[in-house]
Amino acid sequence: MxxxxxxxxxxxxxxxxxxxxxxxxxxxxxxxxxxxxxxxxxxxxxxxxxxxxxxxxxxxxxxxxxxxxxxxxxxxxxxxxxxxxxxxxxxxxxxxxxxxxxxxxxxxxxxxxxxxxxxxxxxxxxxxxxxxxxxxxxxxxxxxxxxxxxxxxxxxxxxxxxxxxxxxxxxxxxxxxxxxxxxxxxxxxxxxIEYIYIPRELDPEIFTKLETNEIQVLMGESLNDILSEKVTTRQINEINKNLNA
Structure with missing residues (x-):
């Protein structure tokens, strides 16, 4: 605390x-x-x-x-x-x-x-x-x-x-x-302690990408470990590319 x-x-x-x-x-x-x-x-x-x-x-x-x-x-x-x-x-x-x-x-x-x-x-x-x-x-x-x-x-x-x-x-x-x-x-x-700071002026596109530390903390360590085993970095980059499009 x-x-x-x-x-x-x-x-x-x-x-x-x-x-x-x-x-x-x-x-x-x-x-x-x-x-x-x-x-x-x-x-x-x-x-x-x-x-x-x-x-x-x-x-x-x-x-x-x-x-x-x-x-x-x-x-x-x-x-x-x-x-x-x-x-x-x-x-x-x-x-x-x-x-x-x-x-x-x-x-x-x-x-x-x-x-x-x-x-x-x-x-x-x-x-x-x-x-x-x-x-x-x-x-x-x-x-x-x-x-x-x-x-x-x-x-x-x-x-x-x-x-x-x-x-x-x-x-x-x-x-x-x-x-x-x-x-x-x-x-x-x-x-x-896990600390997440979301400033008001932050670009939502940057914050919501799967590889950001903030999103990984919100998902939780166990879920992040599971995703790391199932989803490759290349697939994450492809997902972000499609979301941006």
Whole structure:
């Protein structure tokens, strides 16, 4: 379950932004005026789950991608039992979740304090509306290079809990190699979710072709396996050709 998302320099979102998505488990709606960033959230999730090309904020053209460091970091509510208890992944997920559930506004700098407060306020709603005792709350995503990102949760607290006591006093966050130790956790989460984004302006002819990922997800894995055995690629191309005609 995706409860929120941190976006950094993606489409309409400049800097770090936290966008609450839901604090319930059945339904979510994004409501707002045109241009406020609703489709940016949906498109960011499409990039994250389906490998689509990132639509970066225009300021990246001026400042450069290495300066702006775009990120897509969803916040997941995941059943604890998807990880083997006692495993390294379980331990890391537990540490990250405890941090997300316990982080306070004091952990943020001036530029991110308002967004952390928004997360904390949303977190209170999640805890009030859902029984989170059997879940991990995991803010985990990727940056523009495909490396793991934990957004504003990559803090000194995480460093001290994850690494041994010999760490340097001035080490306030994990480096890229240390962050990528969370990769197996993200791989597990991605396997739990099938995400389909159908933008309003999408060409129906493109979307309804049998070989598109969206159609294959809608058909279901079992049906897709059956069709793959019975219908060849050449036949699918011929079907699409005739449909277009």
């Amino acid at each position: 995706i409860v929120g998302i941190f976006l950094r320099y993606f489409k309409t979102y400049q800097g770090i932004n936290y966008i609450p998505i839901t604090d319930e488990d059945r339904f979510c709606g994004l409501v707002g005026e045109n241009g406020i960033g609703k489709s940016s959230v949906l498109e960011a999730l499409d990039c994250f789950f389906n490998g689509k090309e990132w639509n970066l904020h225009t300021s990246t053209k001026k400042s450069g991608i290495t300066v702006t460091k775009p990120q897509i970091v969803p916040v997941f509510l995941v059943k604890k039992d998807v990880f083997e208890e006692g495993s390294d992944d379980f331990q890391k997920a537990s540490i990250l979740s405890d941090l997300a559930l316990g982080i306070s506004e004091d952990a943020a700098g001036p530029s991110t304090k308002s967004h952390l407060k928004r997360f904390i306020d949303h977190r209170a709603n999640i805890i009030r509306n859902l029984d989170v005792g059997d879940y991990f709350l995991l803010p985990i995503g990727e940056d523009y290079n495909g490396n793991i990102s934990l957004s504003i949760f990559n803090t000194r607290v995480l460093v001290t809990k994850l690494l041994d006591s010999t760490i340097e006093d001035d080490k306030n966050n994990l480096n890229a190699d240390e962050l990528n130790g969370f990769r197996p956790i993200l791989d597990v989460i991605k396997k739990l």
